[in-house]
Amino acid sequence: MDPLKQKFQEKSSELKANIKAMLKEHGGRKVDEVTLNQVFGGMRGVKSMIWEPSQLDPIDGIRFRGYSIPELRDLLPRAKNDKEPLPEGLFWLMLVGEVPTEEQTTWLTNQWTSRSIVPDHTFKALDALPTNTHPMTQLCVAIASMQTGSVFSHRYAEGMRKSEYWDATYEDTMNLVARLPRIAAYIYRRTYHNGKHIMPDISLDWGGNFAHMLGIEGEDFKSFMRLYLTIHADHEGGNASAHATHLVGSTLSDAYYAFNGGMSALAGPLHGLANQEVIKWIFRMLDTLGTRRPTKQQISDYVNSTLASGQVIPGYGHAVLRQPDPRFIAQKRFAEEYIHDSETISVVWKCFEVIPPILQSLGKVKNPWPNVDAHSGAILVHYGLTQYSYYTVLFGVSRALGVLSQLCWSRALGFPLERPKSVTSSWVTEYLAKELSVN
Ligand code: CMX
Secondary structure: OOOOHHHHHHHHHHHHHHHHHHHHHOOOOOOOOOOHHHHHHOOOOOOOOOOOOOOEEOOOEEEEEEEEEHHHHOOOOOOOOOOOOHHHHHHHHHOOOOOOOOOHHHHHHHHHHOOOOHHHHHHHHHOOOOOOOOOOHHHHHHHHHHHOHHHHHHHHHHOHHHHHHHHHHHHHHHHHHHHHHHHHHHHHHHOOOOOOOOOOOOOOOOHHHHHHHHHHHHHEEEEHHHHHHHOOOOEEEOHHHHHHHHHOOOOOOHHHHHHHEEEHHHHHOOOOHHHHHHHHHHHHHHHHHHOOOOHHHHHHHHHHHHHHHHOOOOOEEOOOOOOOHHHHHHHHHHHHHHHHOOOOHHHHHHHHHHHHHHHHHHOOOOOOOOHHHHHHHHHHHHOOOOOOOHHHHHHHHHHHHHHHHHHHHHHHHHOOOOOOOOOHHHHHHHHHHHHHHHH
């Protein structure tokens, strides 16, 4: 058994036993109450799921196994001469709860390299699609096409024992994560570069090789990709891409189906697609204003016109966060350190000053601050990755790390089919009538 799998088995069987004992004694205790606002309001804040890799605090933001993003930048192993963390290290941390050594991280890089061969029929399935197919649709097609190689489905058909589900899920997770950069780069090159593909460089790490296969040169872009792929990896379990992966996986659909569910959720403009919407909105604003250097007053007027036309300001607001997103701040720090001449990034920073007070003044927006999607596009544009319809694919490649490590945990802990209760609105009316007559 490989060292990561071995560690995961030890940790998960220990936690499984602890949970069993805890539930035996305390399983009937209440941890939450649900209001009608929550029932009608997208279940905000209802504690109803276990998610091991990360937890989100409204004020402090995301913590991966207890570590903040600045802490991870110091703690996680890095590529040679790089200051940004390797996403491999974060995957190890999320999966087994320990910061890996450099040797363990290198082992994981090599594992993913050895598992990164994409089946030929996946390239053929992609090539069958018109090149103007949205890149997120292409990503979903590619992931679905690889389900043919699912270890879980294969072993299940042969009568796999329940106690082995985690093992097959681990294998599928490792294979799928290993192949994603190659697939995502293939989608990019066929869509925007006439199918002139770039072969992998197996001397590079997972994120560095992805940057290389996209065809964007330079060590700084590789650094940015490593940071990007680290900070987008997970955001606890309730966000739509994580929850969708979790829900689909709970039916014992394999990692390919489950991750595809997550990617379909990520493709919505209120979630991951917001990263393309942000840069689209910025460029439309600059075109409308006829300047690359708008004043704060001009931005403010444009924000008000967007709101007046009944649209949201992309990249702002969040269902949980109530402070600027630490993932926005991490990208701002990166831009301050590495990039000194970008007009688009200056616009993003001016928006950061102008937009929050306007949203706050509406009186209904619970979080007026920027989220993760408000910054990434301007940095990508700086490095020459200007095709914004592609941006959500980058988010998706990273998101695999978190949602699939949890999928391993869900199968190891034996989580059941997810099946919450729904009611009709007339049930609510009748319930209220009964409650009010009693009280
Ligand atoms: N611009 C304008 N109005 C906004 C807004 C924004 N950025 N954010 C929230 N609001 C509005 C909501 O549309 C809602 O209005 P109505 O009551 O008229 O329907 C009201 O404020 C209350 O919403 P909320 O409770 O503050 O926010 P939600 O939890 O319902 O939604 C989110 C959160 C992210 C969907 C929302 O803030 C939004 O639409 N933001 C813009 C899209 C975006 O950036 N999404 C990316 C999020 C990060 C990610 O998942 O990648």
